[in-house]
Amino acid sequence: xxxxxxxxxxxxxxxxxxxxxxxxxxxxxxxxxxxxxxxxxxxxxxxxxxxxxxxxxxxxxxxxxxxxxxxxxxxxxxxxxxxxxxxxxxxxxxxxxxxxxxxxxxxxxxxxxxxxxxxxxxxxxxxxxxxxxxxxxxxxxxxxxxxxxxxxxxxxxxxxxxxxxxxxxxxxxxxxxxxxxxxxxxxxxxxxxxxx
Ligand SMILES: C[S@@+](CC[C@H](N)C(=O)[O-])C[C@H]1O[C@@H](n2cnc3c(N)ncnc32)[C@H](O)[C@@H]1O
Numbered sequence: 001x002x003x004x005x006x007x008x009x010x011x012x013x014x015x016x017x018x019x020x021x022x023x024x025x026x027x028x029x030x031x032x033x034x035x036x037x038x039x040x041x042x043x044x045x046x047x048x049x050x051x052x053x054x055x056x057x058x059x060x061x062x063x064x065x066x067x068x069x070x071x072x073x074x075x076x077x078x079x080x081x082x083x084x085x086x087x088x089x090x091x092x093x094x095x096x097x098x099x100x101x102x103x104x105x106x107x108x109x110x111x112x113x114x115x116x117x118x119x120x121x122x123x124x125x126x127x128x129x130x131x132x133x134x135x136x137x138x139x140x141x142x143x144x145x146x147x148x149x150x151x152x153x154x155x156x157x158x159x160x161x162x163x164x165x166x167x168x169x170x171x172x173x174x175x176x177x178x179x180x181x182x183x184x185x186x187x188x189x190x191x192x193x194x195x196x
Pocket of ligand 1: 034035036037060061062063064065066067068085086087088091113114115116131132133
């Protein structure tokens with residue numbers, strides 16, 4: 001999969017990595033920052049997403065489309081699209097620019113608006129990357145938990161660096177007997193749940 005990364009995609013990845021670092025260093029406000037995953041998490045996600053059972057690939061929290069680029073590698077391999085949800089107009093604009101410049105528009109469906117409303121329409125979910133506001137995780141879990149196919153996987157970001165904020169969602173998922181779960185110490189910590 002990683003050999004499928006074109007020069008155009010690699011250039012856009014490098015551009016967003018530099019912008020994300022600059023924003024973290026120069027005091028750009030939290031809402032304006034891209035707050036994207038590190039590259040090793042991107043690789044981890046694309047490998048997991050490529051190996052899920054048949055079904056939809058979903059991402060909640062697109063930002064400028066950095067993690068979506070990694071997931072698009074799995075989508076390309078599976079012959080499907082990543083359905084990704086974003087609320088904020090400036091992020092939507094940047095994400096569209098990313099998908100255009102990286103040449104991956106055919107592998108992405110960007111759903112604009114409040115994910116808490118729009119994810120209700122998803123079904124048959126094989127993979128979901130949960131990376132929106134941490135305070136929304138529990139609500140997203142409540143909506144998504146019923147939607148997974150057997151063997152489907154949910155990955156929630158920031159399971160270590162924002163553990164206290166997402167603890168209610170982690171606790172709820174751990175008590176749900178339909179899922180096996182574990183925290184993986186990669187990047188900012190990934191909480192992984194697999195539908196039995
Ligand atoms: C941590 S960033 C996502 C980073 C991205 N996954 C990446 O790694 O490149 C979280 C994103 O969730 C978006 N978001 C917040 N609330 C949302 C909502 N209700 N619906 C959809 N997106 C939302 C934010 O605007 C922000 O762009």
